[in-house]
Amino acid sequence: MINNDILRRLRFVFDYQNAKMIKIFAKVNHEVSQELLLNMLKKEEEEGYQPCNDKTMCQFLDGLIIEKRGLREGAEIPEPVSQINNNLTFKKLRVALEMREDDIISTLALADFNMSKSELGALFRKPGHKHFKECGDQVLRNFLAGLSVKHRGK
Secondary structure, eight states: OOHHHHHHHHHHHHTOOHHHHHHHHHTTTOOOOHHHHHHHHSOTTSTTOOOOOHHHHHHHHHHHHHHHHOOOTTOOOOOOOSOOOHHHHHHHHHHHTTOOHHHHHHHHHHTTOOOOHHHHHHHTSOTTSTTOOOOOHHHHHHHHHHHHHHHHOO
């Protein structure tokens, strides 16, 4: 999925205002101006659109983890990865929201998307594992849609 789309959807799901989004970035010591944030929240065809790169997306997700769960005792702010994919995005959202397999499956069901525990487990495995599976856009999109229903209603 496009990082900007994920950012927009998460903003909607949790009903975050600009100031809250900027504070989430600040939790990982990443300064984002309101202008940049607004440009990243625009759609591609809108004037002033600014692509959200992988590092910035990772920083937002790490900030979201710290916002929702706090920083582990003795832990430091994680270094952002330079490349993020749907699997890592999904994994970071799972951690931030403290969701177990059953929680994720029920969230996906809210978006009328069914997935078994073994299919879901394959998405969270390490890339070299024989049962690893790439997380497609459809899975992540439906998870975000399920979160929307869960947190905002139909």
